[in-house]
Amino acid sequence: MSYKSILVNLDIDGPIAPVVKAASELALRWNAKLIGFCAADVYLPITGPEGATLAGEVWQQMRDDDERRFKELRKEFEALVAGAVETEWRDAQERPTYALVQASRNADLVVLHASDGAATKDTARRSDPGSVVLQTGRPLLVVGTDTAHRVGRKIVVAWKDTKEARRAVFDAVPLLQAADDVVVATVASTIDQWARESIVDVVAFLARHGVNARSETIESYRESDSLIELIDRHDADLVVSGAYGHSRLREWAFGGMTRSLLDEIRLHRFMAN
Structure with a gap:
């Protein structure tokens, strides 16, 4: 691919x-x-x-x-x-x-x-x-504004079990295959068994495509802030995520995480809907 x-x-x-x-x-x-x-x-x-x-x-x-x-x-x-x-x-x-x-x-x-x-x-x-x-x-x-490194050297996948995130992970496979380091991360106010099983499945899916990824979960009510902190902690230069939004009159209304990532102009962001 x-x-x-x-x-x-x-x-x-x-x-x-x-x-x-x-x-x-x-x-x-x-x-x-x-x-x-x-x-x-x-x-x-x-x-x-x-x-x-x-x-x-x-x-x-x-x-x-x-x-x-x-x-x-x-x-x-x-x-x-x-x-x-x-x-x-x-x-x-x-x-x-x-x-x-x-x-x-x-x-x-x-x-x-x-x-x-x-x-x-x-x-x-x-x-x-x-x-x-x-x-x-x-x-x-x-x-993003930080173009010091090639795109996709270290990647964080912002995982949420939605069709948008599944689409983003699949579309990003070529980039993930070429990365030096991949972390699949779920940040949510509560990490339940459903969330843990879904992230295990994503890591297994990527492994079948030759991507050696590891997982990380964080319980936090500050989901967007905690994700950005995780990205910085792993020194990632690219974040992969689903894009969530809908048309509202003449504007687009975005999900909170999507807006936060779009506003992080220093980062490279790979998104799919």
């Missing part, structure tokens, strides 16, 4: 080197095609009837500027990859989150960088990681 195509999302206004470096290393690891992707939209200037013509001209100028920026980013993307793997380029003048969700159908794994937490504040210029993971139907690797 491996990833054959990796889609890396690039923010039009942000630095791209860290996320391209992480994605290209993963693509090289599995000899996967690396698809560079960038989308952006522009806001129509608000003006009265007398300024409609000028507003239209300004709007078109901003779109032309974005087209030029797409070309610059493509050159930078290809220079950073430097021919190490097969590449493809795609861009779209569309809302970034919507466009990324559509483009994800062509990938086994989506990689993006998020300088914000659970929700971006500029939906016309940057993809929203929370919305992406809940809509793509593909696993999402959110690259």
